[in-house]
Amino acid sequence: MKEKWDNRLAFILAAIGSAIGLGNFWRFPYIAYRYGGGAFLIPYLVALFTAGIPLLILEFTLGHKTEHGAPLAFGSYRKNWKWLGWFSIAVAFGIVTYYTVIMSWSFIYFFHSFSLSWGSIPELFFNKMVLEITDSPFNLGGINYIILIFLIVTWIAIYYSIYHGVKTVGKVVYVTVILPWLILLVLIIRGITLPGALEGLSYYLTPNFAALKDPTVWINAYAQIFFTLSVGLGIMIAYSSYLPRKADIVNNAFIIGFANCFTSFLAGIAVFSSLGFLAYQTGKPVSDVVASGPGLVFVAYPTIINMLPFANKIFGALFFVMLLTLGIDSAFSLVEAASKAALEQWKKIPRRALNLLISIIAIIVGLIFSSRGGLYWLDIIDHYISTYGLVVVGFLEAIFIGYLINTKSFQDYMNKQSEIMAGKWWLYSIKIVVPVVLLVAIVYNTINELRTPYEGYPKLALNFGFAFILLLLIISILLSRKQRRL
Numbered sequence: 423m424k425e426k427w428d429n430r431l432a433f434i435l436a437a438i439g440s441a442i443g444l445g446n447f448w449r450f451p452y453i454a455y456r457y458g459g460g461a462f463l464i465p466y467l468v469a470l471f472t473a474g475i476p477l478l479i480l481e482f483t484l485g486h487k488t489e490h491g492a493p494l495a496f497g498s499y500r501k502n503w504k505w506l507g508w509f510s511i512a513v514a515f516g517i518v519t520y521y522t523v524i525m526s527w528s529f530i531y532f533f534h535s536f537s538l539s540w541g542s543i544p545e546l547f548f549n550k551m552v553l554e555i556t557d558s559p560f561n562l563g564g565i566n567y568i569i570l571i572f573l574i575v576t577w578i579a580i581y582y583s584i585y586h587g588v589k590t591v592g593k594v595v596y597v598t599v600i601l602p603w604l605i606l607l608v609l610i611i612r613g614i615t616l617p618g619a620l621e622g623l624s625y626y627l628t629p630n631f632a633a634l635k636d637p638t639v640w641i642n643a644y645a646q647i648f649f650t651l652s653v654g655l656g657i658m659i660a661y662s663s664y665l666p667r668k669a670d671i672v673n674n675a676f677i678i679g680f681a682n683c684f685t686s687f688l689a690g691i692a693v694f695s696s697l698g699f700l701a702y703q704t705g706k707p708v709s710d711v712v713a714s715g716p717g718l719v720f721v722a723y724p725t726i727i728n729m730l731p732f733a734n735k736i737f738g739a740l741f742f743v744m745l746l747t748l749g750i751d752s753a754f755s756l757v758e759a760a761s762k763a764a765l766e767q768w769k770k771i772p773r774r775a776l777n778l779l780i781s782i783i784a785i786i787v788g789l790i791f792s793s794r795g796g797l798y799w800l801d802i803i804d805h806y807i808s809t810y811g812l813v814v815v816g817f818l819e820a821i822f823i824g825y826l827i828n829t830k831s832f833q834d835y836m837n838k839q840s841e842i843m844a845g846k847w848w849l850y851s852i853k854i855v856v857p858v859v860l861l862v863a864i865v866y867n868t869i870n871e872l873r874t875p876y877e878g879y880p881k882l883a884l885n886f887g888f889a890f891i892l893l894l895l896i897i898s899i900l901l902s903r904k905q906r907r908l
């Protein structure tokens with residue numbers, strides 16, 4: 423029996439559930455801060471329209487038309503392109519190994535909320551008490567067992583949420599999608615009424631046209647769009663393969679794209695107003711009031727929570743529960759996509775055993791991010807995986823659909839399914855804009871990185887980051903080879 427979504431809303435909510443996650447509340451704010459606030463928003467919006475939504479439409483169509491997971495979706499057009507599907511899933515898997523570590527931090531913060539134990543200097547608390555951070559990536563400092571324990575708890579939660587397959591996914595997401603918007607609203611109201619908030623907001627919202635010349639900002643904007651929309655990860659292909667035969671594709675892509683990016687924008691308002699407040703308190707400029715890395719929001723949100731007029735503790739706890747629920751539906755969307763891909767090839771494996779295997783391997787890889795030097799590795803791997811993994815997959819998808827198959831009949835199918843037509847705009851995006859822009863961004867970025875090492879990390883550490891991507895690529899090619907023989 424084929425699995426299907428109960429109705430259209432269930433699909434939209436599940437797709438939004440996959441899209442909205444830590445990418446909006448954790449990654450977007452720190453990337454926007456790192457690349458200059460107002461310098462980032464324009465490239466981000468350009469990336470949404472020129473690549474995010476067109477590729478979302480592409481992946482929905484591909485999944486719906488072929489009714490397959492990513493490897494076979496590509497493979498059903500061209501046998502020797504299955505590896506691209508596997509690569510997208512391998513990239514998603516790479517992401518989930520550290521994504522769940524951020525969820526583990528959120529768990530820890532949930533417990534600290536009850537006593538507001540981060541005190542008045544949340545940055546110090548994060549580095550010294552939670553991470554116990556070392557001084558360099560080559561000083562791992564042993565495993566931080568608290569982080570590891572909650573990493574395991576996180577995986578148990580993920581495993582149980584997908585226990586019953588896609589039908590439950592459709593239900594769980596009602597809670598995980600609606601609640602966050604309410605909580606965010608409260609944070610924003612308190613955030614923007616803090617002294618100094620305006621300065622933070624103006625740093626976030628004032629466009630900086632000079633920065634548009636910097637290719638690093640652009641590649642990071644594209645990478646963030648892919649990450650946040652779950653595009654280039656094989657996930658949206660798998661989800662749309664469960665859609666009923668009659669389903670609107672273009673419309674759904676717009677709804678999901680807008681809902682998701684609007685959420686990020688709002689999270690940015692909360693975070694930047696708290697940065698403005700910190701700047702006001704410390705007398706430093708907004709641009710260097712805290713370190714702009716993956717720990718940023720674990721400083722920014724507690725700052726606002728401290729300042730709530732009442733019920734801080736309860737609200738803090740509620741907020742971190744929200745981060746967890748948001749993370750869970752994103753994380754299980756990956757496990758769904760990966761297990762769908764694998765089950766289509768190795769039909770005899772029991773699904774639950776497979777999910778268990780995926781979880782265990784992810785915990786093992788996650789050990790490195792759970793070490794005391796793990797934050798550095800998280801930053802490095804996240805950087806390589808998003809700029810090389812995600813962006814390269816997006817580029818190849820556009821080439822594949824735009825040039826290697828019958829694009830016209832693909833587009834006709836898409837439009838037959840949709841109320842709004844995706845016409846010339848979509849075609850030009852896929853054939854010209856996406857390939858050209860991404861190629862230029864990749865080349866510039868590579869040249870740039872050879873000159874100035876990412877965030878000043880030691881060269882050797884960065885080479886490891888790059889090697890990680892190559893490893894994922896090799897694994898994908900091996901997986902697609904193996905299939906042919908079975």
Ligand code: TRP
Binds near residue numbers: 442650
């Ligand atoms: N879109 C999700 C977010 O914004 C992130 C995400 C996409 C993800 N695909 C994933 C996380 C796969 C883990 C695994 O948070």
